[in-house]
Amino acid sequence: MNSHSKRRTIVQSSDIIPKARGRRAHYAIFCGIILGFVTLYVEGATTYKPILNHFLMFFTISFFMRVIKGICDFCEEIHHVQARYQGKYSKAASACINVKHFLLMLLFGCFFLSQIDMDSLIKLSKPSTVVLVCISHLLLVAFGLQQPTMVEVSEICEKQKLNVAHGLAWSFYLGYLKLVLPNLKKAVSSFNKENSNLLCCEEICKLHILIPLSCRIHSNLSEVDSNIQFVKELPLLQIDRAGVKGRVYKNSMYRIVDEDGRLYYCPVEYATPLHTLYAMSGTTSAGFSSEDRLLQAKLFYTTLKDILENSLDCRNCYRLVVYDDSAISEDEAQNIHFLSREVLWHLEQQAKEEYSPLMHHPSIASSEPELMLSNSESPHSLHSHGT
16 A cells, blocks of 8 residues: 555655746846857947947847748748638738737847948957847747747648647547448448348448538437438447447448439548647637648548548548538528538549449449349338348
């Protein structure tokens, strides 16, 4: 008992969990500034005017370079205005160019032009000039004038894979899709045998993963679209995982009705991590805006798409159904059967992709391709012949 207590105390008292960073770096910066002025005094550079002119020149050049860098970034961002800034060029410009940098550049530039005295700058010794450059840079950092723009932060996060969406996509894949997708064809085959061969083409049946860019996720698909009806759960998959014996993973088969009353069957479900993004945007402490949510939803899709395309285990077992429903109310989506149309479009595309390589074969070319379409206008019984 004592050994356990001692071990617990050691773990709790050790610094294995990082704490929030303090302000020691800022204190060090101010110490560096003071040390720089002391060095200037020792060097004998105590004349007011050349030091002021140097600061004005350095600040003007620094802010000018920041604005130039922002203009260069804007040249790239104008090609992403629709996808990243909802078509608003003003948002793209503000993300690239810090307005504070632009105003300070004008301010210091005007002071510099009115006070410029090149002779006084030349009088400074080389060591004094180096010290002044260091002090100038430290002053900019101390007053928060060297912060990266939104574009620079976004670029760093995307390149270093630091986005919320990146972690959610990998978690969704490793914790769920990598487990259920390799077992999907076996589950679909068992389902088909138990339900009188309800599916005509079970070998190409894929899990349709819904990715609404609004991140709105519903528990009941029938409430979202009455043309989508739950049929039955696929056979359960049980795996011992993370200390849980026989953890259950399952998918649901749905019946989808098109405008002509034809019946289609396929497994459908939402990408559940999107609910996290939606909840974060509604939680003040998360500091996550609706615009952040939209961008992260898009990055979630692209990241998950890249992961699955490089996964041999999940190949030909899924379709990502991404759609923008942010401008459509739930009632309107129900009236126009928005969701069922999206899924049916993907089923149609899947049929073309699966059958087009075989169209030269006489048995295929003579008939229209069908995908998971019931053999009759009315749904088959879900009971097997043995029950």
